[in-house]
Amino acid sequence: MATNSTRRRNALWRIGSLLPASLLLVALSIYPVFNLVGLSLSDVEWIDGRAHSEFIGFANFDQLFRHETVYWAGVRNTIIFAICAVTAQMIFGFSMALAARRASGVTRAVLTAVFLLPIVMPPIVIGAMWRLLLGRDFGAVNTLLGYVGIGPIDFLGNPDIALASVILVDIWHWTPFVFLLMLTGLESLDQEVFEAAKFDVRSPWQELRYVTIPLMVPTILITLGLRLVLSFKVFDEVYLLTGGGPGTSTEVINFSIYRTFFAQDRLGVGSAMSLLTLVAVAVLIVVVNLWIRKRRSKSQEATS
Amino acid sequence: MKQTKTFLLGSVASAMLVAGPASAEEIRILINQSPWLNGFVAMVEEYEDQTDNTIELDVTPFGGMLEKTRNSVRGDDGRYDIVALNAAGMAEFYAGGFLKPLTEIDAEFALDENVLTFGGSTGWNFDTNGFSADGDLLGVPINGNVQVLYYRTDLYDEAGLTPPETWDDLMANAKALADDNTYGFIPRASRDSILYNFTSYLFSHGGSFFADPSGGDYSVTIASPEGLKALETYIALGNEAGPPNPGAIAQAELIQLMSTGRAAHAIAVVAAYPVLNDPNSSIVAGKVGTALIPAAEGEEHASAAGHWVAAIPKNVTGEKQDAALDFLNWFLSKKQQLFYVQSGGIPVRKDLSDSAGDNPSFAFLPAFSENASVSRMNMPLPQGSQISDAISLFLNQAVIGELTPTEALNKSADEMHRILTEAGYTLAEPSKL
Numbered sequence: 001m002a003t004n005s006t007r008r009r010n011a012l013w014r015i016g017s018l019l020p021a022s023l024l025l026v027a028l029s030i031y032p033v034f035n036l037v038g039l040s041l042s043d044v045e046w047i048d049g050r051a052h053s054e055f056i057g058f059a060n061f062d063q064l065f066r067h068e069t070v071y072w073a074g075v076r077n078t079i080i081f082a083i084c085a086v087t088a089q090m091i092f093g094f095s096m097a098l099a100a101r102r103a104s105g106v107t108r109a110v111l112t113a114v115f116l117l118p119i120v121m122p123p124i125v126i127g128a129m130w131r132l133l134l135g136r137d138f139g140a141v142n143t144l145l146g147y148v149g150i151g152p153i154d155f156l157g158n159p160d161i162a163l164a165s166v167i168l169v170d171i172w173h174w175t176p177f178v179f180l181l182m183l184t185g186l187e188s189l190d191q192e193v194f195e196a197a198k199f200d201v202r203s204p205w206q207e208l209r210y211v212t213i214p215l216m217v218p219t220i221l222i223t224l225g226l227r228l229v230l231s232f233k234v235f236d237e238v239y240l241l242t243g244g245g246p247g248t249s250t251e252v253i254n255f256s257i258y259r260t261f262f263a264q265d266r267l268g269v270g271s272a273m274s275l276l277t278l279v280a281v282a283v284l285i286v287v288v289n290l291w292i293r294k295r296r297s298k299s300q301e302a303t304s
Numbered sequence: 305m306k307q308t309k310t311f312l313l314g315s316v317a318s319a320m321l322v323a324g325p326a327s328a329e330e331i332r333i334l335i336n337q338s339p340w341l342n343g344f345v346a347m348v349e350e351y352e353d354q355t356d357n358t359i360e361l362d363v364t365p366f367g368g369m370l371e372k373t374r375n376s377v378r379g380d381d382g383r384y385d386i387v388a389l390n391a392a393g394m395a396e397f398y399a400g401g402f403l404k405p406l407t408e409i410d411a412e413f414a415l416d417e418n419v420l421t422f423g424g425s426t427g428w429n430f431d432t433n434g435f436s437a438d439g440d441l442l443g444v445p446i447n448g449n450v451q452v453l454y455y456r457t458d459l460y461d462e463a464g465l466t467p468p469e470t471w472d473d474l475m476a477n478a479k480a481l482a483d484d485n486t487y488g489f490i491p492r493a494s495r496d497s498i499l500y501n502f503t504s505y506l507f508s509h510g511g512s513f514f515a516d517p518s519g520g521d522y523s524v525t526i527a528s529p530e531g532l533k534a535l536e537t538y539i540a541l542g543n544e545a546g547p548p549n550p551g552a553i554a555q556a557e558l559i560q561l562m563s564t565g566r567a568a569h570a571i572a573v574v575a576a577y578p579v580l581n582d583p584n585s586s587i588v589a590g591k592v593g594t595a596l597i598p599a600a601e602g603e604e605h606a607s608a609a610g611h612w613v614a615a616i617p618k619n620v621t622g623e624k625q626d627a628a629l630d631f632l633n634w635f636l637s638k639k640q641q642l643f644y645v646q647s648g649g650i651p652v653r654k655d656l657s658d659s660a661g662d663n664p665s666f667a668f669l670p671a672f673s674e675n676a677s678v679s680r681m682n683m684p685l686p687q688g689s690q691i692s693d694a695i696s697l698f699l700n701q702a703v704i705g706e707l708t709p710t711e712a713l714n715k716s717a718d719e720m721h722r723i724l725t726e727a728g729y730t731l732a733e734p735s736k737l
Contacts, residue, residue, distance in 0.1 A: 246495065247700055
């Protein structure tokens with residue numbers, strides 16, 4: 001039985017060990033959110049070199065809902081972007097992980113290195129590279145398509161396909177992330193289950209359908225959740241490839257916030273946009289978490 | 305030996321003529337990555353050779369200039385002793401009181417009469433909240449980046465054409481020179497740059513953005529019959545003589561198409577001239593001429609001012625301010641401006657043509673002078689960046705067919721009026737189509 005002094009020491013240890021992380025959390029996450037809330041309810045003006053802030057209630061939110069049509073176009077595009085890009089990344093990433101797992105020796109090492117290449121490239125390089133590749137007049141993709149009598153296609157300039165082109169680049173960029181998590185998940189599966197299943201399954205497809213995928217559900221859900229949340233942060237690809245245009249065809253939430261907050265220096269409306277997006281993503285995280293927990297408990301019930 | 309002695313004496317004399325500050329200072333300048341950067345760097349090196357001062361450049365892409373400038377001038381201690389921005393971007397810093405009036409640094413300082421102010425963009429009138437040469441002197445021009453018309457001289461010679469006077473002439477010439485490998489005309493119509501290029505069309509059709517900006521009347525006038533004609537001309541040139549989907553063409557694509565010989569005409573900043581005529585970066589070097597931007601029949605010519613202005617923040621020390629002004633004063637002298645042009649820069653003086661001779665580096669000067677003399681700013685007010693973003697979208701949507709020209713101009717007028725009235729301006733109702 002622990003004595004009072006031991007309990008006190010344990011309590012002190014717990015507090016002491018948590019304190020640095022808590023202070024960092026307050027300084028880097030909680031304070032900025034409160035600051036954002038304050039700014040979203042204010043109008044900031046610069047007069048004679050000094051900032052003058054005035055409390056204006058919900059006027060910035062009123063402005064956001066009534067006049068910021070570009071932001072709402074960005075919301076629509078971001079949702080389309082997230083659904084399309086993440087779905088494709090999950091399918092390709094999982095398929096690539098299965099291929100790498102089945103390969104052996106040098107082939108496996110080469111496949112893994114090639115598959116991971118896009119994720120280690122800096123976004124600025126990716127943007128410049130794909131802008132060159134997809135260019136209408138001088139792009140390599142159109143040159144290749146020209147050999148088979150197709151095109152030229154204006155991948156980034158045609159408003160009907162510009163968003164699809166950006167999604168394509170994002171799929172190329174982030175599929176390796178899914179691949180990496182899936183491969184790790186596949187590697188950690190209990191091999192005895194597969195050995196035992198050999199008596200019941202008749203084909204690799206059956207093994208995949210009835211053994212691999214059910215065992216991978218927790219990894220798949222976590223990866224899906226991570227990618228979904230991260231896809232709402234898309235900015236660099238849009239900034240570098242299309243600048244949100246033509247029209248609003250590739251506008252995304254973060255680009256609207258960037259332009260409002262930094263280019264236009266409208267701190268109040270930019271903060272209102274940021275806050276609304278923050279709340280939406282937080283709700284999404286909670287929903288995805290609840291869903292993952294529900295699926296996990298179902299999966300555990302089934303196995304027990 | 306004699307030559308060496310003469311050179312040394314000359315150097316001493318030069319050093320004495322350049323009256324620098326009492327002690328050596330390091331000046332920090334925020335400057336953008338641009339086609340004219342090489343010229344600016346050459347000037348900096350020349351200044352360092354001639355004086356004891358040293359200059360540290362922070363070269364930044366255009367997209368990051370505004371944020372860096374704000375961060376520097378809004379703090380207690382400024383990071384930069386000289387900030388440089390395109391004039392329209394400078395409006396918020398003039399109006400916000402971040403910059404030191406140059407006559408407070410040196411009471412004797414004044415701009416030479418041959419230095420171009422591009423519509424008074426070196427001063428600010430705090431009563432009308434707008435640019436004014438008669439207001440406080442807050443900046444000096446460092447790059448006369450006006451727009452000019454580029455055309456292929458070889459194609460013109462073959463076809464027996466002459467540079468266009470009117471927009472109709474330009475359309476005819478562009479159609480005459482267009483073929484499977486060459487676009488007749490390249491419009492710069494991407495969302496982030498369309499307003500700048502539309503400006504010369506609007507003014508040269510007799511239209512305007514505001515009723516009387518120099519008098520402080522910012523009532524919105526963009527949606528007018530003249531504005532409509534200007535936008536229709538803009539769209540027609542792109543659709544009938546340009547590449548497909550012009551709504552995605554920004555400056556980089558425009559220069560690329562011109563320098564690879566894929567285009568016969570374009571309207572772009574004069575700073576592109578050295579790039580287009582450099583054999584290392586252009587296959588049509590020596591075949592690209594410059595001219596005055598056309599006007600509508602019976603209207604006055606106009607060019608969009610995209611010049612850059614340098615200013616000295618209040619939040620740097622007096623010694624740094626003195627040194628910064630010394631550099632800017634040196635920069636504006638005729639001798640150094642000639643050196644600037646030879647190094648790839650765009651001058652800010654109007655008295656260089658007589659010294660140009662046959663030097664090919666100076667071949668753009670006549671067109672530059674013509675366009676500079678009719679150049680105007682589109683958004684000469686602190687809310688310029690917000691308005692620019694808003695109406696650029698509508699203009700771009702008109703180019704890609706999502707809005708009719710009338711819808712685009714009416715929406716632009718409504719949005720401009722709303723932004724300005726919310727900012728506290730007293731305006732007449734906007735004109736509408």
